[in-house]
Amino acid sequence: MARITFEKTAQDGKARTGVIRTPRGDIRTPAFMPVGTAATVKAMLPESVAATGADVLLGNTYHLMLRPTAERVDRLGGLHRFMNWEKPILTDSGGFQVMSLAALRKLTERGVTFKSHIDGSKHEITPERSMEIQRLLGSDIVMCFDECPALPADRDRIAESMELSMRWAKRSKEAFGDRPGHALFGIQQGGLEEDLRQASAEALREIGFDGYAVGGLAVGEGQEAMFDCLDYAPDQLPQDKPRYLMGVGKPDDIVGAVARGIDMMDCVLPSRSGRTGQVFTRHGVLNIKNARHMDDPRPLDEACRCPACRSYSRAYLHHVFRSQEIISAMLLTWHNLQYYQDIMAGMRAAITGGRFAAWQAEFHAGRAQGDI
Numbered sequence: 001m002a003r004i005t006f007e008k009t010a011q012d013g014k015a016r017t018g019v020i021r022t023p024r025g026d027i028r029t030p031a032f033m034p035v036g037t038a039a040t041v042k043a044m045l046p047e048s049v050a051a052t053g054a055d056v057l058l059g060n061t062y063h064l065m066l067r068p069t070a071e072r073v074d075r076l077g078g079l080h081r082f083m084n085w086e087k088p089i090l091t092d093s094g095g096f097q098v099m100s101l102a103a104l105r106k107l108t109e110r111g112v113t114f115k116s117h118i119d120g121s122k123h124e125i126t127p128e129r130s131m132e133i134q135r136l137l138g139s140d141i142v143m144c145f146d147e148c149p150a151l152p153a154d155r156d157r158i159a160e161s162m163e164l165s166m167r168w169a170k171r172s173k174e175a176f177g178d179r180p181g182h183a184l185f186g187i188q189q190g191g192l193e194e195d196l197r198q199a200s201a202e203a204l205r206e207i208g209f210d211g212y213a214v215g216g217l218a219v220g221e222g223q224e225a226m227f228d229c230l231d232y233a234p235d236q237l238p239q240d241k242p243r244y245l246m247g248v249g250k251p252d253d254i255v256g257a258v259a260r261g262i263d264m265m266d267c268v269l270p271s272r273s274g275r276t277g278q279v280f281t282r283h284g285v286l287n288i289k290n291a292r293h294m295d296d297p298r299p300l301d302e303a304c305r306c307p308a309c310r311s312y313s314r315a316y317l318h319h320v321f322r323s324q325e326i327i328s329a330m331l332l333t334w335h336n337l338q339y340y341q342d343i344m345a346g347m348r349a350a351i352t353g354g355r356f357a358a359w360q361a362e363f364h365a366g367r368a369q370g371d372i
């Protein structure tokens, strides 16, 4: 089977476009990955997710190992078959979710033991078990098992955690083995400390990965601190491999990250906020729950081609949200995911055309408007 490759196709400043070629299809970068935590992008059919322009989804080791278990997904033909998504899937390795969701967690050199947030059953994840789970799921891009420290944290804690994650990265690589057609990405840690991030990048480069994630961010540090870190962290990673910023973010976070050399991102924000009535548009954010939309016949965003904007008024979307109708989650999720993919497509075209700075100016100007 052919190996997964990354080809850079254009560069404009630090921003670059490229293609990650996998046996299940190409991923156009910069790419945004919708999150399909429990083998579904909530409120979306897989064909609808594909229609938004997404080339790749994110799945979660932590959730799927608990329910329905990786072994059951494997017996049923793997995650792609199980969830009817035949394009690439990247799976997170479980460390971050365990620390944010599970109870009674115990972290040792070996790994993490914890109690399931679903039924209280006891489990353990180690680098080796995480690699086995992601292999059973059949994911195309596997993430190393790492530890993501909550910020703020003192420098010693950040250093210790990063060094543990680097030892786990080595164990992840050894357990992953040589799997043509599948990729293993390392995850840089080091908090907001430039020298620790440099040490992490060197350790990962020494081990050797198919791609490199900037981990340890979007954990409450705020956009300014995140951008300060992104002003140097991507440059510490190999230039010829994809760089993936985990857990990001709001539309302007995404644009700022691409401008600093990031190629891939994922975030629950567009889908989760769609279910809470928060709508992202070219002119800024609105909440459809607000009474001011009750009689508004306009679409959410006149420039959007999604089903919500093609066929429904804000008044209707306000009504079905207020009535807690299932179609509300469907239409608002689709719209938000479409808007995120349109941002990515816009950036890819602008970088290719050497006009990314102008595109960024237009993006920020458009969102500065008041009442949308």
Ligand SMILES: Nc1nc2cc3nc(NCCc4ccc(C(=O)O)cc4)[nH]c3cc2c(=O)[nH]1
Residues within 6 Å of the ligand: 092, 093, 094, 095, 096, 143, 144, 146, 147, 148, 187, 214, 215, 216, 217, 218, 219, 246, 247, 248, 267, 268, 269, 272, 273
């Ligand atoms: N393996 C690994 N995975 C990660 C996932 C992350 N996800 C984030 N941030 C997510 C922030 C986040 C959380 C919730 C919502 C919402 O509910 O809308 C939005 C954003 N930072 C992250 C860091 C890591 C990391 O170092 N290692």
Ligand SMILES: [Zn+2]
Residues within 6 Å of the ligand: 300, 301, 304, 305, 306, 307, 308, 309, 310, 334, 335, 336, 338
């Ligand atoms: Zn729309």
